[in-house]
Amino acid sequence: MKIYISGIHTDAGKTHCSAALCANFGFDYFKLIQAGEPTDSDFIRKLCPKTRIFKEGMLLKTPASPHLGRKKENLNYKAFDIALPKSEHLLIESAGGLFTPLDDEKTVIDYMARFKHPTFLVAKYYLGSINHILLSIEALKQRNIEILALVMMGEKDLLQDEFIQNYTKVKIVNLPFFTAQNLFAQSKIFKEEVEKILT
Structure with missing residues (x-):
């Protein structure tokens, strides 16, 4: 199974979510586009040393929107030229949010719609996040991309979760942020909930 780890914006917690899934379910890991260092692959490598990590689809030095890095670094790649690794147990972590530009014309969600796989949508709690999530x-x-669940990062806000779930009918799974030392303890309930989704 190939699964996109997409987010409502940059820094929503996609890499933490990916690490929890890799550690608990043995997924391989692939970063679609990396902009800047340290890389998300480095983070996964540190927290999940047993995980098979593929080389980034595109590695940019510029810590900015990929379409800007692409221009600054004089790269001519096209978004749809980025090939997914040959793995049947793969997490594909996107860059930024759904409408983050990948090149001059296409965004993350355009790529997801072209190469269709289900997604965990990752978000976190802050003022205005309900709007961004919805x-x-x-x-x-609208693009018929299957949402396996909305993964809410951080300390659970029951009232926010209830509103989002009632409004969207999308399952919500909570995942606290964690370190290498407490990854399995912090992701125990998350693992139990995701097992129900994946089986």
Whole structure:
């Protein structure tokens, strides 16, 4: 199974979510586009030393939107030229949010719609996040991209979760942020909930 790890914006917690899935379910890991260092692959390597990590689809030095890095570094790649690794147990972590530009014309969600696989949509709690979450879910639904669950990062806000779940009918799974030392303890309930989704 190939699964996209997409986010409502940059820094939503996609790499933490990926690490929890790799550690608990043995997924391989692939970063679609990396912009800047340290890399998300480095983070996965540190927290999940047993994980098979593929080389990034595109590695940019510029810590900015990929379409800007592409221009600054004089790269001529096209978004749809980025090939997914040959793995049947793969997490594909996207860059930024769903509408982050990958080149001059295409965004993350365009890539996801072209090469269709289900997704875990990752978000976190902050003022305004409900709006960003609902817009992201609506965009995925319009493109018939299956949402396995909305992964909410951080300390659980029951009232926010209840509203989002009632409004969107999308399953919500909570995942606290963690370190290498407490990854399995912090992701125990997350693992139990995801097992129900993947089986």
